[in-house]
Amino acid sequence: QKEVEQNSGPLSVPEGAIASLNCTYSDRGSQSFFWYRQYSGKSPELIMFIYSNGDKEDGRFTAQLNKASQYVSLLIRDSQPSDSATYLCAVNMRGTGNQFYFGTGTSLTVIP
Amino acid sequence: GAGVSQSPSNKVTEKGKDVELRCDPISGHTALYWYRQSLGQGLEFLIYFQGNSAPDKSGLPSDRFSAERTGGSVSTLTIQRTQQEDSAVYLCASSLSSGGLQETQYFGPGTRLLVL
Numbered sequence: 001q002k003e004v005e006q007n008s009g010p011l012s013v014p015e016g017a018i019a020s021l022n023c024t025y026s027d028r029g030s031q032s033f034f035w036y037r038q039y040s041g042k043s044p045e046l047i048m049f050i051y052s053n054g055d056k057e058d059g060r061f062t063a064q065l066n067k068a069s070q071y072v073s074l075l076i077r078d079s080q081p082s083d084s085a086t087y088l089c090a091v092n093m094r095g096t097g098n099q100f101y102f103g104t105g106t107s108l109t110v111i112p
Numbered sequence: 113g114a115g116v117s118q119s120p121s122n123k124v125t126e127k128g129k130d131v132e133l134r135c136d137p138i139s140g141h142t143a144l145y146w147y148r149q150s151l152g153q154g155l156e157f158l159i160y161f162q163g164n165s166a167p168d169k170s171g172l173p174s175d176r177f178s179a180e181r182t183g184g185s186v187s188t189l190t191i192q193r194t195q196q197e198d199s200a201v202y203l204c205a206s207s208l209s210s211g212g213l214q215e216t217q218y219f220g221p222g223t224r225l226l227v228l
Binding site: 032034036042043044045046049088090092099100101102103104105 | 145147153154155157160168203215216217218219220221222
């Protein structure tokens with residue numbers, strides 16, 4: 001079983017809709033969770049992190065964490081074509097040094 | 113401030129040659145990570161440095177791969193006797209390693225390696 005799993009997609013949503021990206025992780029001891037965006041041919045850039053159960057909002061982005069279900073999600077409201085990218089979920093499993101485990105990413109396309 | 117830098121940005125080499133990739137982390141970041149990303153794939157962890165020490169080398173795919181870090185700053189990833197399957201983007205990231213829950217990695221632009 002992979003440490004971090006994401007649906008590879010592709011996920012397509014119309015412009016202005018809400019895009020929902022999901023991620024599950026295997027280690028209950030995981031403490032911190034990160035969402036990165038990666039445009040084609042570019043390196044990952046941090047969108048936001050979350051470490052408490054519940055929702056965390058930053059502009060059009062909302063991260064949701066449910067540690068009991070070992071589930072973290074990213075909602076993108078009012079999706080724009082510029083949001084089209086691959087979204088990577090990363091988990092910091094403390095107790096294993098400082099290693100971060102990445103999912104394989106979900107490809108999102110926002111259709112104008 | 114300056115971000116993570118990597119060099120070269122692109123490298124084309126012949127099978128069997130050695131290559132050296134360089135990463136310069138954000139100033140003050142004590143943790144440094146190397147990842148590999150093949151076309152259309154996720155990030156594959158290679159090695160992690162805390163200062164000059166590498167507590168986790170578990171991701172290095174073979175003994176042809178090695179990495180070092182000196183002065184707690186610049187790191188080099190060396191691939192000996194390159195093979196075509198080594199072709200990928202090699203990404204470096206750094207973090208403060210403050211030990212807090214907000215520990216965050218910042219990525220460099222990557223080195224695109226092509227082995228012919």
